[in-house]
Amino acid sequence: MSSSTLAASTARRGSDYARLSRRVAEAGLLDRRPSRYAVRIVGTLGAFLAGWVLVAMVGDSWWQLATAVVMAVATTQVAFLGHDAGHRQMFRRRGPSEAAGLIAGNLAVGLSYGWWVDKHNRHHANPNHADDDPDVGAGVLVWTDEQVMATRGLGRWMARRQAWLFFPLLLLEGLALHVASIRALTDRGPDGSWRVPMRHRVVEALLLVVHTVGYVGLLLAVMSPGKALVFATIHQALWGLYMGCAFAPNHKGMLMPTDEDDLDYLRKQVLTSRNVAGGRLVDLALGGLNYQIEHHLFPNMPRGNLRRARPLVQAYCAEQGIPYAETGLIDSYRQGLAHLHAVGRPLREG
Numbered sequence: 001m002s003s004s005t006l007a008a009s010t011a012r013r014g015s016d017y018a019r020l021s022r023r024v025a026e027a028g029l030l031d032r033r034p035s036r037y038a039v040r041i042v043g044t045l046g047a048f049l050a051g052w053v054l055v056a057m058v059g060d061s062w063w064q065l066a067t068a069v070v071m072a073v074a075t076t077q078v079a080f081l082g083h084d085a086g087h088r089q090m091f092r093r094r095g096p097s098e099a100a101g102l103i104a105g106n107l108a109v110g111l112s113y114g115w116w117v118d119k120h121n122r123h124h125a126n127p128n129h130a131d132d133d134p135d136v137g138a139g140v141l142v143w144t145d146e147q148v149m150a151t152r153g154l155g156r157w158m159a160r161r162q163a164w165l166f167f168p169l170l171l172l173e174g175l176a177l178h179v180a181s182i183r184a185l186t187d188r189g190p191d192g193s194w195r196v197p198m199r200h201r202v203v204e205a206l207l208l209v210v211h212t213v214g215y216v217g218l219l220l221a222v223m224s225p226g227k228a229l230v231f232a233t234i235h236q237a238l239w240g241l242y243m244g245c246a247f248a249p250n251h252k253g254m255l256m257p258t259d260e261d262d263l264d265y266l267r268k269q270v271l272t273s274r275n276v277a278g279g280r281l282v283d284l285a286l287g288g289l290n291y292q293i294e295h296h297l298f299p300n301m302p303r304g305n306l307r308r309a310r311p312l313v314q315a316y317c318a319e320q321g322i323p324y325a326e327t328g329l330i331d332s333y334r335q336g337l338a339h340l341h342a343v344g345r346p347l348r349e350g
Contacts, residue, residue: 024298275324
């Protein structure tokens with residue numbers, strides 16, 4: 001193919017997203033929905049606060065094990081609000097979006113909003129790229145042949161069994177998010193500069209302190225130290241599990257592009273993402289992230305519009321001959337676990 005032909009092909013493909021974007025905008029699907037979000041915010045935060053009132057009312061009782069489960073669900077729903085705020089789905093202006101994100105993330109959940117936004121934006125820019133997407137970088141789990149062959153010691157043992165360990169490891173995800181938030185707020189590079197850029201570092205740190213003091217203080221005020229420890233363990237473990245189960249179906253087991261792949265924005269986002277089919281209950285449980293293809297194509301689209309955008313995007317992908325991946329929730333986990341199992345195979349057979 002000549003350079004002029006390649007340039008023309010790239011320009012045509014680049015315009016594919018522009019045509020889809022115009023269709024979506026003309027359908028009004030990028031318009032903010034402030035009244036809907038007001039109801040969602042009041043309902044979600046109301047349920048979250050009501051849950052803590054319930055904790056105080058139950059008092060020093062082993063029934064707190066059940067309230068810990070309730071609070072894990074409520075905490076994840078608040079975290080979904082922080083996700084929406086980070087993408088400016090709620091408000092067009094940065095100020096109100098950041099205020100909502102700091103309240104939902106730092107104050108309510110104990111998660112650094114600034115750290116998460118930086119990490120999540122890098123994920124959206126290069127989804128499933130092993131070198132550029134922090135969500136699939138080498139860590140406790142490995143996602144590519146190169147990563148698995150670089151493992152040593154305990155990491156190598158875990159990589160062999162990582163599909164079996166995936167869900168148990170998610171029980172530690174909540175703790176890992178708290179630790180990462182603190183590190184992001186305090187870590188400096190060798191030159192003294194902050195490793196993670198944040199606009200409101202002092203405010204974030206203060207809100208995390210308020211969250212921690214309030215969390216620990218409330219638990220110790222209404223129950224014995226032993227019950228408080230058990231409550232916190234169950235709450236944080238199930239919150240991490242729920243968060244992981246909400247985000248895991250979206251990209252795991254999908255295409256993992258490299259620098260050699262020639263993908264325009266439309267194809268990069270669609271081919272690396274997977275939708276999870278289901279009704280309103282699935283929408284609520286996954287915070288709208290089950291429409292991952294539409295969310296990645298239009299990150300600032302209000303959550304409530306993603307369902308309406310789905311048939312439009314699906315039809316357009318069919319026109320362009322682009323595979324549109326959608327499956328059920330259980331099958332999405334199966335595909336993700338199958339990928340993890342396949343990556344670890346060389347170590348099991350070696």
